[in-house]
Amino acid sequence: MDLFERVSEDIKNAMKAKDKVALDTLRNVKKFFLEAKTAPGANDTLTDADALKIMQKLVKQGKDSATIYVQQGRQDLADAELAQVNVIEAYLPKQMSAEELEVELKTIIAQVGATSAKDMGKVMGTASKALAGKAEGRLISDIVKRLLN
Known part of the structure; x- marks a missing residue:
């Protein structure tokens, strides 16, 4: 099962579990996957390597946003961003120390x-x-x- 299929399957599981954070996050990830698949020259395919790059980019953006929210005194928004980052990081390979x-x-x-x-x-x-x-x-x-x- 490739990453695209795994995310699609986990969207169904998040719906059943009524896990709003995971559901919203995975739907957003799938949106980026679909955009990449339908981009000119993609031939309606998305390799796992490309999917990982997209997810890493989303994690980086989420962490950057959380940092900005903390600087602006909005811990509630930072916590929401970090919760989404945690959902995405579960799909990424273990980071090296x-x-x-x-x-x-x-x-x-x-x-x-x-x-x-x-x-x-x-x-x-x-x-x-x-x-x-x-x-x-x-x-x-x-x-x-x-x-x-």
């Missing part, structure tokens, strides 16, 4: 032969592909900068 990520990045830096901050682009290109879905791009970038300096 900073320590695990640093070990992987040291290996990638050695493979690429990077020695200074000038090689950041080469490292990021390889790291982004190798660690897709396992770590946030911003965290990867921060650790690579620290390791190359």
